[in-house]
Amino acid sequence: MTSPPAPGPASPPGSLPTTSHWGAYSVRPGTGARGGPGGAPHGDLGIRPHPADPSPSPLLRNIDGALRHPTRVRRPAVRRGWLEHGPGPTDRRGREPFVEIGWDEALDLTAAELARVRDEHGPTAVFGGSYGWASAGRFHHAQSQLHRFLAQFGGYTASRNSYSLGASLVLLPHLVGAAGAQAVLRAASSWPTLVAHTELIVAFGGIPAKNVHVTPGGVTRHRTPGHLDALAAAGTRVALISPLRADLPEGLDTDWHAIVPATDTALMLGLAHTLLTENLHDRAFLDRCTTGFDTFAHYLDGRADGTPRSAEWAAAICGLDASRIRTLARRMAASRTLVTVTWSLQRIQHGEQPVWAALALAAMLGQIGLPGGGFGHGYGSMGDVGDHGPQLRLPYLPQGPNPVGEFIPCARIADLLLHPGGTYEYDGETRTYPDIRLVHWAGGNPFHHHQDLGRLRRAFGRPDTVIVHEPHWTATARHADIVLPATTTLEREDLGGGRRDTHLIAMHRAVDPVGEARDDHAILAGLAGRLGFGERFTEGRTPRAWLEHLYGSWREELRADGTDVPEFEDFWTAGDYELPSERADFTLFEDFRRDPVRHPLDTPSGRIEITSGPVAALGLADCPGHPVWLEPDEWTGGPAAGRHPLLLIANQPATRLHSQFDVGALSLDAKVAGREAVQLHPADAAARAIRDGDVVRIFNDRGAVLAGAVLTDGVRPGVLRLPTGAWFDPVPQQDPREPPLCAHGNPNTLTADVPTSRLTQGCTGQHALVEVERYTGDPPPVTVRRPPPLLDGATVPRHRHRHRPTVHPHPDRPETP
Numbered sequence: 001m002t003s004p005p006a007p008g009p010a011s012p013p014g015s016l017p018t019t020s021h022w023g024a025y026s027v028r029p030g031t032g033a034r035g036g037p038g039g040a041p042h043g044d045l046g047i048r049p050h051p052a053d054p055s056p057s058p059l060l061r062n063i064d065g066a067l068r069h070p071t072r073v074r075r076p077a078v079r080r081g082w083l084e085h086g087p088g089p090t091d092r093r094g095r096e097p098f099v100e101i102g103w104d105e106a107l108d109l110t111a112a113e114l115a116r117v118r119d120e121h122g123p124t125a126v127f128g129g130s131y132g133w134a135s136a137g138r139f140h141h142a143q144s145q146l147h148r149f150l151a152q153f154g155g156y157t158a159s160r161n162s163y164s165l166g167a168s169l170v171l172l173p174h175l176v177g178a179a180g181a182q183a184v185l186r187a188a189s190s191w192p193t194l195v196a197h198t199e200l201i202v203a204f205g206g207i208p209a210k211n212v213h214v215t216p217g218g219v220t221r222h223r224t225p226g227h228l229d230a231l232a233a234a235g236t237r238v239a240l241i242s243p244l245r246a247d248l249p250e251g252l253d254t255d256w257h258a259i260v261p262a263t264d265t266a267l268m269l270g271l272a273h274t275l276l277t278e279n280l281h282d283r284a285f286l287d288r289c290t291t292g293f294d295t296f297a298h299y300l301d302g303r304a305d306g307t308p309r310s311a312e313w314a315a316a317i318c319g320l321d322a323s324r325i326r327t328l329a330r331r332m333a334a335s336r337t338l339v340t341v342t343w344s345l346q347r348i349q350h351g352e353q354p355v356w357a358a359l360a361l362a363a364m365l366g367q368i369g370l371p372g373g374g375f376g377h378g379y380g381s382m383g384d385v386g387d388h389g390p391q392l393r394l395p396y397l398p399q400g401p402n403p404v405g406e407f408i409p410c411a412r413i414a415d416l417l418l419h420p421g422g423t424y425e426y427d428g429e430t431r432t433y434p435d436i437r438l439v440h441w442a443g444g445n446p447f448h449h450h451q452d453l454g455r456l457r458r459a460f461g462r463p464d465t466v467i468v469h470e471p472h473w474t475a476t477a478r479h480a481d482i483v484l485p486a487t488t489t490l491e492r493e494d495l496g497g498g499r500r501d502t503h504l505i506a507m508h509r510a511v512d513p514v515g516e517a518r519d520d521h522a523i524l525a526g527l528a529g530r531l532g533f534g535e536r537f538t539e540g541r542t543p544r545a546w547l548e549h550l551y552g553s554w555r556e557e558l559r560a561d562g563t564d565v566p567e568f569e570d571f572w573t574a575g576d577y578e579l580p581s582e583r584a585d586f587t588l589f590e591d592f593r594r595d596p597v598r599h600p601l602d603t604p605s606g607r608i609e610i611t612s613g614p615v616a617a618l619g620l621a622d623c624p625g626h627p628v629w630l631e632p633d634e635w636t637g638g639p640a641a642g643r644h645p646l647l648l649i650a651n652q653p654a655t656r657l658h659s660q661f662d663v664g665a666l667s668l669d670a671k672v673a674g675r676e677a678v679q680l681h682p683a684d685a686a687a688r689a690i691r692d693g694d695v696v697r698i699f700n701d702r703g704a705v706l707a708g709a710v711l712t713d714g715v716r717p718g719v720l721r722l723p724t725g726a727w728f729d730p731v732p733q734q735d736p737r738e739p740p741l742c743a744h745g746n747p748n749t750l751t752a753d754v755p756t757s758r759l760t761q762g763c764t765g766q767h768a769l770v771e772v773e774r775y776t777g778d779p780p781p782v783t784v785r786r787p788p789p790l791l792d793g794a795t796v797p798r799h800r801h802r803h804r805p806t807v808h809p810h811p812d813r814p815e816t817p
């Protein structure tokens, strides 16, 4: 057995270790009480990054002020109309006060309603997809807890894939096989290999440094910033293809190609056309390792339909110079070149095309499977893409099988609720939406992540009941019937670590639960007890006993492989355990390239499918059998031709993770005029008499938002950048069908709820067509940084809920915290 690494000082004396999606850190145990309204810039938690972290995340600044912010949900709360009139479809969700009640009554009501829906409509009528990131921690992972609970309850309609990678997760297996897709998503080459070998990176969407602080589950050593420095030191050249200059850190040898958003596929086709017509493509590689190149080539050179996709053709669409396109193509052929595409590029309508076209382009260069060359997807999208750290299975909570087989692709949530019995296509199947009567969400914020929030509000009006577990009064909590206050990581114990983390972190409990908040596990144990399966859900373990159990079985597995992991007690006292580092290399495409017959891909041809027979056979106009340029449906001959001539980019925020801790100090400091900041080009601002710092109204037919203007020539003219994550704050309206006005600047008020394509049904939130104007007059205030109106439970009459489900007589209730 290899000997265990010495336990490191995970936290300074007097402080306790924990971790987050944006890094491990330590806190001084205490109350964290000084983080008051508005988020104190320096709270009293004494937050310090893990000593092994070379590049801690600025997002750590959000924690202090948010922990005890007034928007924490302090007691269970029920929408007044639901309490008075009982369950049923309504347009009152998100528009009524809440009534605070005790835990016993809240759990009784919730369990009875779950049982009613299951008994009257079957478990399929319960939507438990519960998409979302929640918090770090392997045991208290909210979605895992909820799925385990609902599986034992009788099942639930689930959701599949992610908002992150909706198109790619379905498309890539068709092109490179299932294992190939995994290899692509892990990385073409590790960062050190790029530093050593790559001469030119053609970065579609850039390598946005703001994103690499985040890795789901945690990251103890942020190494990507160091890798980016190393690329700069090595003199690696980068062609930044993005409407935003900030998508590549300063210091790298950069050519900025400020492309018209959503036109990357046209540029890729133009580059491919140059390679083809100048005979710079690698015919031998294409013959050996790909299938369907000739069909694609006929589309490129115009033999297919009379339109050559030349550099001039591409230039007219993507707003770049034809001669620069040709020069770039020649440089790509003459260098060790990585073609990489951020995940954002597939988060738009027809998002399959830039991924497929980039793969085809890389195949034409013939460098797939060579160190530092080929096709990358997601460098700069997530902290662990390109990481060469250990890849060990981490401890996890078993969820058990879901007895209901029904699911939706996750971004079809509003369609699901609005169109029971409606049909849709997905990966070659025609599927039917079930009739959902109850929505149960824990650990996600659909009023953050979904598109067209006015439509989502209508969709949330359809079910009988919406149950949400939340630490904060997010817009989703405000659109629920029953809100159950959940703890955050600092209020409970857990085991933490990300997919390619270097450490497993002992997440100690540092503060008491805020208000009456309970762990999701305790909430669900309380419900399970009332529904007669409490013992099965908890297996008789306390949370600490679960941690010991999960750690123990994980330790046994590692020991069986020859790694001597410390005992739980020693790990817990040390505060972390440094995982044995095995340098995993990315060999799937290397092996394939060396011998595609002995190491075929798991595709019909065994090779890379530049044209896919199965995809072509589906006959989908929005995703044909090879990469094509397709204009977004909303465009009428380019983005600027219609009534909403500006293209809004709704990308990930630099100042928080999604909507999490929007009331934290870093997030609040970046607001302008108290609202989310929108970046726009000085020329677009001048044409509309907008000055820096003005409140502006950004609008289209779906809705409007108020934001604070920031003028910068770091965005392409015609482009606005409004990141996601400002808590949705709809101004009250007479008519609930009117398009919403968000006073705070949530871009999903403006985005369209359309799928990537009928093949993949992914999220398309990254772009929206809009117009902007200076807001004159008194702007409505931001109200979402206060809790909603809360009434005292003693003053509100209760509806007599008539359903009497069969529940066991002595529920095993959890202890009141």
Ligand SMILES: Nc1nc2c(c(=O)[nH]1)N[C@H]1C(S)=C(S)[C@@H](COP(=O)(O)OP(=O)(O)OC[C@H]3O[C@@H](n4cnc5c(=O)[nH]c(N)nc54)[C@H](O)[C@@H]3O)O[C@H]1N2
Residues within 6 Å of the ligand: 131, 132, 133, 134, 135, 140, 142, 163, 164, 165, 347, 441, 442, 443, 444, 445, 446, 448, 449, 450, 469, 470, 471, 472, 474, 486, 487, 488, 489, 520, 650, 651, 652, 657, 658, 659, 660, 724, 747, 748, 751, 763, 765, 766, 767
């Ligand atoms: N317009 C547009 N929209 C997008 C995107 C885009 O590019 N543009 N990107 C999309 C992407 S990639 C993603 S991944 C999604 C992200 O969407 P989400 O993952 O839904 O966003 P989060 O804000 O992380 O939501 C997590 C919620 O869980 C809560 N939470 C935290 N810890 C706990 C806990 O222990 N228990 C419970 N019960 N709750 C907890 C938090 O308070 C928060 O409200 O957004 C998508 N939406």
Ligand SMILES: Nc1nc2c(c(=O)[nH]1)N[C@H]1C(S)=C(S)[C@@H](COP(=O)(O)OP(=O)(O)OC[C@H]3O[C@@H](n4cnc5c(=O)[nH]c(N)nc54)[C@H](O)[C@@H]3O)O[C@H]1N2
Residues within 6 Å of the ligand: 163, 164, 165, 204, 205, 206, 208, 210, 211, 212, 213, 214, 241, 242, 243, 244, 247, 259, 260, 261, 262, 263, 264, 342, 343, 344, 345, 347, 380, 381, 382, 649, 650, 651, 652, 653, 654, 655, 656, 657, 658, 766
């Ligand atoms: N700080 C922070 N980091 C995060 C997250 C967060 O919320 N905050 N979220 C995490 C999650 S869940 C995910 S899935 C990843 C997402 O990773 P991505 O989806 O890659 O991230 P985004 O920031 O949405 O987009 C990256 C860049 O693409 C550029 N872009 C947008 N549209 C176009 C286009 O049409 N053409 C070109 N060439 N470029 C375009 C934008 O300028 C944008 O900055 O980020 C992760 N990292």
Ligand SMILES: [Mo]
Residues within 6 Å of the ligand: 163, 164, 165
């Ligand atoms: Mo994501």
